[in-house]
Amino acid sequence: MTLAEILASLFPEGHAVRVADGLVTGRAPFDGAEAAVIGIDGDTPLGVEGALALSRAVLDAVRAGDRVPILVLVDSDSQRMSRRDELLGLNECLAHLAKALLLADRAGHPTVGLIYGHSAAGAFIATALATRVLAALPGANPSVMDLPSVARVTKLPLERLEEMAKSTPVFAPGLDNMVATGAVHAVLDPARPLDAQVRDLIAGLPAEDVRDRLGAERGGRPVAQAVAAAVAAEARRG
Numbered sequence: 440m441t442l443a444e445i446l447a448s449l450f451p452e453g454h455a456v457r458v459a460d461g462l463v464t465g466r467a468p469f470d471g472a473e474a475a476v477i478g479i480d481g482d483t484p485l486g487v488e489g490a491l492a493l494s495r496a497v498l499d500a501v502r503a504g505d506r507v508p509i510l511v512l513v514d515s516d517s518q519r520m521s522r523r524d525e526l527l528g529l530n531e532c533l534a535h536l537a538k539a540l541l542l543a544d545r546a547g548h549p550t551v552g553l554i555y556g557h558s559a560a561g562a563f564i565a566t567a568l569a570t571r572v573l574a575a576l577p578g579a580n581p582s583v584m585d586l587p588s589v590a591r592v593t594k595l596p597l598e599r600l601e602e603m604a605k606s607t608p609v610f611a612p613g614l615d616n617m618v619a620t621g622a623v624h625a626v627l628d629p630a631r632p633l634d635a636q637v638r639d640l641i642a643g644l645p646a647e648d649v650r651d652r653l654g655a656e657r658g659g660r661p662v663a664q665a666v667a668a669a670v671a672a673e674a675r676r677g
Contacts, residue, residue: 440576440629442480445512445555448633462489463512464496470638475500478512478566485562486519490532493566497539506547508641511540513567514556533561537569544571549641554579554623559612571648572624572640575614581623582612608659619659621650
């Protein structure tokens with residue numbers, strides 16, 4: 440689905456969502472009230488200016504005090520790979536965006552990500568993965584790091600990683616693997632109205648982050664939940 444089709448399905452009453460330089464911002468009638476919308480479209484890389492602009496939109500929604508849902512629509516490249524952005528503190532700007540979404544979540548805003556295209560690396564982490572629940576549309580292609588990059592970082596042969604990825608989802612990019620690890624909570628049906636499906640996601644919003652539990656249940660991360668619980672228990676004892 441294109442962004443225009445997604446917006447029409449999410450907001451059949453119309454919307455005031457705009458796209459400028461690949462950044463998505465605006466508001467729309469939703470479920471008897473309103474929703475705030477941010478995102479990235481057109482496989483756009485996320486740079487300093489974009490991260491700060493999206494952060495401002497999230498913080499403006501929090502300051503408004505109405506606790507509206509915040510929908511994060513994502514079709515991005517990775518973070519913008521430029522010396523200029525790195526020197527201007529792109530890592531801090533991406534962290535700021537992620538923290539703004541986490542703040543909105545703690546302030547009572549339901550935060551729902553929807554990935555409908557590509558996304559990778561820091562841009563994926565700071566947008567889609569920073570929401571309380573992340574949904575996807577068929578054909579989405581998310582990844583935290585592609586296998587050639589993993590090979591460079593780990594110094595493991597690419598061929599070995601490709602073989603490991605066949606049975607271990609945490610080593611592999613792609614929608615199916617993100618579902619298996621629990622990073623993507625649900626894959627939506629584009630043949631059905633998206634507004635009802637997102638309303639259902641919000642109605643069933645978990646009280647805490649359940650990605651580790653989903654990863655264990657789906658077999659994509661069989662030990663993460665137990666390890667996290669053990670670390671938390673040890674911290675409480677300390």
